[in-house]
Amino acid sequence: DVKVTQSSRYLVKRTGEKVFLECVQDMDHENMFWYRQDPGLGLRLIYFSYDVKMKEKGDIPEGYSVSREKKERFSLILESASTNQTSMYLCASSIPQGFGYGYTFGSGTRLTVV
Amino acid sequence: AQSVTQPDIHITVSEGASLELRCNYSYGATPYLFWYVQSPGQGLQLLLKYFSGDTLVQGIKGFEAEFKRSQSSFNLRKPSVHWSDAAEYFCAVFSTDSWGKLQFGAGTQVVVTP
Structure with missing residues (x-):
């Protein structure tokens, strides 16, 4: 089975801190995604990557950046954390023809910014 | 642009009763549609x-969904729910613009009562 692993289940950070959320997948998937999940809003795409060192903005990229130096790892960076970035963050991966197979998701990282 | 609407934010159902979750999509061509489930504290499956x-379409855990083009709907059903079906359910449509992203609905929270 494809596994997508997010390094932390829970994180508490202070306002203004630089925060790194890590995601690793073990099935050689080309595409990787970062979503943010908030009650009543569903999942909103922050950034995605279709290859190493490639990235594309999603629907809500403001306040975030990403890094993909290796195929299996996709990092989400909060340059200066703010309380409105308190949320559940979900990483996912897929093959390029992902429409036939959907995505595989990690278990999520619940981030609280205080 | 594609969009997905889940009209019901919250549904309560008795154990053993049938369940139907609604999903409507907006999409010009033939859509690629998905249903995901998120159990408490978990990622999406x-x-x-x-x-x-x-x-x-038949799925896992005894769920099925019916695509109705005339109604732009893709409703999820289960004939008899189990307590373990308590979760949040997300409908999603695959976007065929560059790189193919999943567009999610806001989710429906299902509560199962004894």
Whole structure:
């Protein structure tokens, strides 16, 4: 089975801190995604990557950046954390023809910014 | 642009009763549609998908969904729910613009009562 692993289940950070959320997948998937999940809003795409060192903005990229130096790892960076970035963050991966197979998701990282 | 609407934010159902979750999409061509389930504290798990062929799709955990083009709907059903079906359910449509992103609905929270 494809596994997508997010390094932390829970994180508490202070306002203004630089925060790194890590995601690793073990099935050689080309595409990787970062979503943010908030009650009543569903999942909103922050950034995605279709290859190493490639990235594309999603629907809500403001306040975030990403890094993909290796195929299996996709990092989400909060340059200066703010309380409105308190949320559940979900990483996912897929093959390029992902429409036939959907995505595989990690278990999520619940981030609280205080 | 594609969009997905889940009209019901919250549904309460008795154990053993039937369940139907509604999903409406807006999309010009033949959509690729998915249902995901998220158990408490977990990531999203793919229940089923539709992209062509038979309009009644069977999934895991005893769920099925029916694609109705005339109504732009892809409703999820289960004949008899179990307490373990308490979760949040997300409908999603695959976007065929560059790099193919999943567009999610806001989710429906299902509560199962004894």
